[in-house]
Amino acid sequence: MQPTPEFGLPPLRVGVAGPRPSQSGDQPGTVEFRYWTLAAALSGASALWAPFMPEGVGWHSTVGDTLAAVPDAGDDLNAFYDRRHLNFFHHTVAGVTVYSGESSDVSKHECGHAVLDALRPQLWDAASAESAALHEAFGDISALLSALQMESLRVAVLTETQGDLARSSRVSRLADQLAWAIRQVAPTAVEPDCLRNAANNFFYRDPVTLPSRAPAAELASEPHSFARVFSGAFLRALAGIFRQQQNRDPGGLAEAVVISARLLAAAVLAAPVVPGYFAQVAAHMVAADQELFGGEHGPALRSAFVATGILSTSGAVAVTPETVAPHAAAMVGTVHDGDDTLTSITIPGERYGLTEAFSVRAPAHTPRFAVTSAAADIGGVQPAGAEQAAAAFVEDLFRLGRVQVPEEHLTAAAVAVDGPTTKTHTLTRSDAGGLALTRLCFL
């Protein structure tokens, strides 16, 4: 790969692979346009998160100092982060060639995966629908907040929503061009007007109880689908924090963007990886607000997480100065756990027609706050155990055709390992000799 020029802010330097073209590209579909659109989008995402990286923490070690984007890695309707690069693709649909790297939303989403991987590397291999969905939500939130760092967009969105940020707007609606292309081949896979919309009405359900896939109008445990519960809550929280600003103008909105980004970064750094991960991250945002802002935004955060069922009402009121105090040092966004690995569990190979059993990482940290998400009727829902959550996640991967299985591990009865679906996971021989399910990429 060509050496890449550097953009963005340390420690999150970004670059675009290939020779740097002249700055004259304003025509979509050209090499110049792709290059400079990517450079601008990734610089924006870098600038959003760089101020909240703990001392000494940068991109995952396999990425290096600069996260490089490959503007056109081949024919696909896709984009992914693989712990080395951000990869973007092109595909022609109905006579129109769509480049995923031409979408600021898509590139900022992918960059979000890399940022969260830097903050919380344990999530990479965690076999958990909720932690995978949080990764997708973090990508969507990166696109949302990064867009709002632009003054012109803040002005436009405040007009469009009449000051109520929780309404559907050009920033809540993600990636309309890629969505158009997907709609041509899979009409119910995306929203009518975008890929995903953070202004939504989804209410939390334990993903273990949800189907593996569903049309865009319904919730599934598939991570991009389930992510919408968290991004929906985050948009409501952002709207609430904005309402609290002294100046409800583009300047006040810029403040709300920085506050909400800081709280989310602090929360994902500290939140343990558990089956009820959304509730833990939400509680950690409330706790971080107590430590960083004296609890000033507690009402906005609690309302947003209760409205979406991510916190039960009893969970929301359980995060108090008294319960946070023993953990205060971990709440301010400066402590990085490194790569402490999650416990392995074993999944029988015959369940999927494989020659032998394989191990996966279960979301088995110890919860910090005694909070749960909401039940559909009253109170909280007891989350699935770590082993059940891991097994359900693996089941989803096979049902969705996401696992790449080397030929020698297949029996004639192997299920769902064929087809063109992009593989996110693979089975590899671990140092200890057994097979392990490991992640290849986040889409």
Ligand SMILES: [Zn+2]
């Ligand atoms: Zn993603």
